[in-house]
Amino acid sequence: AQTVTQSQPEMSVQEAETVTLSCTYDTSESDYYLFWYKQPPSRQMILVIRQEAYKQQNATENRFSVNFQKAAKSFSLKISDSQLGDAAMYFCAYRLGAQKLVFGQGTRLTINP
Amino acid sequence: DAGITQSPRHKVTETGTPVTLRCHQTENHRYMYWYRQDPGHGLRLIHYSYGVKDTDKGEVSDGYSVSRSKTEDFLLTLESATSSQTSVYFCAISESWVGRGYGYTFGSGTRLTVV
Numbered sequence: 001a002q003t004v005t006q007s008q009p010e011m012s013v014q015e016a017e018t019v020t021l022s023c024t025y026d027t028s029e030s031d032y033y034l035f036w037y038k039q040p041p042s043r044q045m046i047l048v049i050r051q052e053a054y055k056q057q058n059a060t061e062n063r064f065s066v067n068f069q070k071a072a073k074s075f076s077l078k079i080s081d082s083q084l085g086d087a088a089m090y091f092c093a094y095r096l097g098a099q100k101l102v103f104g105q106g107t108r109l110t111i112n113p
Numbered sequence: 114d115a116g117i118t119q120s121p122r123h124k125v126t127e128t129g130t131p132v133t134l135r136c137h138q139t140e141n142h143r144y145m146y147w148y149r150q151d152p153g154h155g156l157r158l159i160h161y162s163y164g165v166k167d168t169d170k171g172e173v174s175d176g177y178s179v180s181r182s183k184t185e186d187f188l189l190t191l192e193s194a195t196s197s198q199t200s201v202y203f204c205a206i207s208e209s210w211v212g213r214g215y216g217y218t219f220g221s222g223t224r225l226t227v228v
Contacts, residue, residue, distance in 0.1 A: 009153075035216045045203065045219035091155055093216070100146070100171070101205075101217055103155035 136204030
């Protein structure tokens with residue numbers, strides 16, 4: 001079964017600095033999608049960024065970018081110029097088969113002012 | 114605002130009682146999902162639906178059942194609630210065509226406490 005692993009239960013960063021959250025996954029498929037979701041204290045799940053496996057170019061959304069290493073099955077999220085509003089749980093997810101998302105365990109990100 | 118609502122938002126129930134959580138969407142999406150979120154486990158799939166009356170089990174389906182009699186509604190029932198089912202439950206919807214690569218749209222979650 002496909003699995004997604006986030007090895008950092010908690011991370012912290014100083015405001016305005018850059019932080020990278022790690023994610024690895026296991027799959028035998030070649031065409032799939034990867035996602036990062038943000039969950040602030042409000043509990044709402046918010047899509048941060050999406051990467052198609054067939055695209056070599058790393059996805060970027062404003063201050064958020066990914067480092068997608070397909071051969072290594074690695075999908076890290078980089079947050080630049082961290083802001084207090086970035087504090088949240090972050091989940092890495094892989095899209096499997098009939099559009100079922102498989103999630104990692106999550107990383108709690110704290111922003112220090 | 115995303116066209117998906119869950120009810121109730123919070124619920125406390127007693128062990129052994131049946132509980133039904135409701136998910137309602139106005140997006141006419143084919144796929145609907147129920148996940149539970151627990152610390153250290155992320156979100157785990159309970160059941161999902163790929164159309165009216167078409168449902169299938171996820172990885173943690175024991176003790177849960179679902180029904181989908183209309184496109185817009187997906188119900189999750191805990192047949193006899195246990196303390197291990199204390200969790201936050203999320204409903205999600207997804208567009209139907211494979212390959213679009215869209216993620217899910219999530220409801221705001223239901224915090225269920227079984228005492």
